[in-house]
Amino acid sequence: MASTKQKALPETYTVEVFRFAPGEKKPRYDRFEVPVQHPGMTVLEALLYIKENLDPTLAVRYSCRMAVCGSCGMYVNGKGVLACHTRLAEFPSGKIRVSPMPNYPVVKDLMTDMSEFFTHHREVKPYIINPEMRAEIERPTREFLQTPEEVEEYLQFSYCIKCGLCVSACPTVASDPDFLGPQALMTVTRYNRDTRDGGWTYRLEVVDRPHGVWNCHFAGACTEVCPKGVDPALAIQFLKREAVVHGLGLDRLPFWPKRKQAPLAPPPKPARRKGIPAPPPRTVPES
Amino acid sequence: MREGVAWALHLFAGVILFFLLLFHVTQMHVALFPGWGEAALEWTNVLARAGARGWKILYLLFLAAALYHGFFGLRNVLIEISFLRRRVNEVTIVLSALGVILFAYGFYTTLATPSPMPGLP
Ligand code: SF4
Numbered sequence: 001m002a003s004t005k006q007k008a009l010p011e012t013y014t015v016e017v018f019r020f021a022p023g024e025k026k027p028r029y030d031r032f033e034v035p036v037q038h039p040g041m042t043v044l045e046a047l048l049y050i051k052e053n054l055d056p057t058l059a060v061r062y063s064c065r066m067a068v069c070g071s072c073g074m075y076v077n078g079k080g081v082l083a084c085h086t087r088l089a090e091f092p093s094g095k096i097r098v099s100p101m102p103n104y105p106v107v108k109d110l111m112t113d114m115s116e117f118f119t120h121h122r123e124v125k126p127y128i129i130n131p132e133m134r135a136e137i138e139r140p141t142r143e144f145l146q147t148p149e150e151v152e153e154y155l156q157f158s159y160c161i162k163c164g165l166c167v168s169a170c171p172t173v174a175s176d177p178d179f180l181g182p183q184a185l186m187t188v189t190r191y192n193r194d195t196r197d198g199g200w201t202y203r204l205e206v207v208d209r210p211h212g213v214w215n216c217h218f219a220g221a222c223t224e225v226c227p228k229g230v231d232p233a234l235a236i237q238f239l240k241r242e243a244v245v246h247g248l249g250l251d252r253l254p255f256w257p258k259r260k261q262a263p264l265a266p267p268p269k270p271a272r273r274k275g276i277p278a279p280p281p282r283t284v285p286e287s
Numbered sequence: 288m289r290e291g292v293a294w295a296l297h298l299f300a301g302v303i304l305f306f307l308l309l310f311h312v313t314q315m316h317v318a319l320f321p322g323w324g325e326a327a328l329e330w331t332n333v334l335a336r337a338g339a340r341g342w343k344i345l346y347l348l349f350l351a352a353a354l355y356h357g358f359f360g361l362r363n364v365l366i367e368i369s370f371l372r373r374r375v376n377e378v379t380i381v382l383s384a385l386g387v388i389l390f391a392y393g394f395y396t397t398l399a400t401p402s403p404m405p406g407l408p
């Protein structure tokens with residue numbers, strides 16, 4: 001019979017933390033002994049223990065503590081992770097080494113400067129652009145209708161939480177800091193495949209250039225590291241195909257499948273069901 | 288030219304190169320195996336091939352594909368990993384000019400071979 005007994009966790013963890021502050025010449029690793037407080041204790045909890053009890057000057061970025069906000073991307077024993085989503089139990093040796101994400105400038109200790117990342121993200125207009133439906137998009141009255149299959153086309157790419165781990169793992173970003181990076185490129189696919197969107201030509205212009213989509217060598221490190229199961233490498237290959245098809249004008253051929261545009265849902269029926277009283281009149285004027 | 292179209296051509300040139308290389312290798316090198324097509328390597332036959340119109344076209348295609356594939360690849364490497372990262376236009380112009388000069392030289396050499404070769408049976 002297979003044993004269901006779990007291997008006991010070490011009572012304390014030796015946590016080596018990358019330290020660097022502006023003005024310092026060289027970074028270093030500081031070593032802390034952290035008692036394990038409960039079996040599910042995470043790396044972020046260990047770092048917060050250090051900050052609260054051992055060294056309040058430790059800089060670490062976090063917010064939601066539940067793998068949603070994307071703030072706590074860092075490297076533990078050389079692997080890119082969300083610190084709030086990584087248990088100490090994953091490292092039974094009782095020793096971990098925590099470093100900031102590579103490919104970003106370090107602000108302080110484990111905090112990296114993400115401004116370039118968000119510049120690239122903003123550059124691809126990461127939102128629905130639909131000039132023909134502008135009024136509806138700005139003041140929505142109804143929903144756009146999409147089939148489950150149409151949603152499936154982009155759904156996994158919409159799970160991105162902008163943690164930046166994919167960019168930190170990308171070997172092309174390491175050699176070419178001007179490269180748009182997997183997150184921004186993946187975002188283009190996310191919106192270009194959305195049938196509510198009409199901004200795909202603009203986004204293709206942004207990525208179809210040197211340091212754009214063609215610099216991806218399909219190493220796949222972005223997909224491997226992504227904590228949300230997004231496959232940016234796949235998204236980039238879709239994008240390459242889209243750019244080649246558009247660049248060669250194949251999508252203008254009569255037999256080429258045309259892009260779908262999500263229709264607006266029909267206006268809601270005004271009639272009320274019998275027996276349900278009308279709402280009371282407004283007490284405040286409509287703004 | 289759009290970057291995407293240039294990239295697609297790069298791949299296409301790679302595919303052409305693959306087939307032409309296969310052809311070149313099987314014609315010029317596999318013939319080295321004893322008892323298999325040695326006649327193809329006899330000097331008179333090599334010269335006859337160099338002068339034949341079909342071979343000239345094939346080798347010009349080979350040259351164009353190799354130059355485009357090689358120089359576009361080199362340009363991408365240079366603008367990705369070197370100090371020339373922000374000099375995309377300059378790198379593109381210099382390498383294109385070099386490619387055109389080399390093609391012109393190859394074109395001249397290929398055409399300069401009389402077709403058909405005089406004095407051959
Ligand atoms: S694709 Fe994944 S790794 Fe990259 S930013 Fe989004 S969630 Fe993070």
Ligand code: FES
Nearest residue numbers: 063064065070084
């Ligand atoms: S703190 Fe929000 S993702 Fe980790």
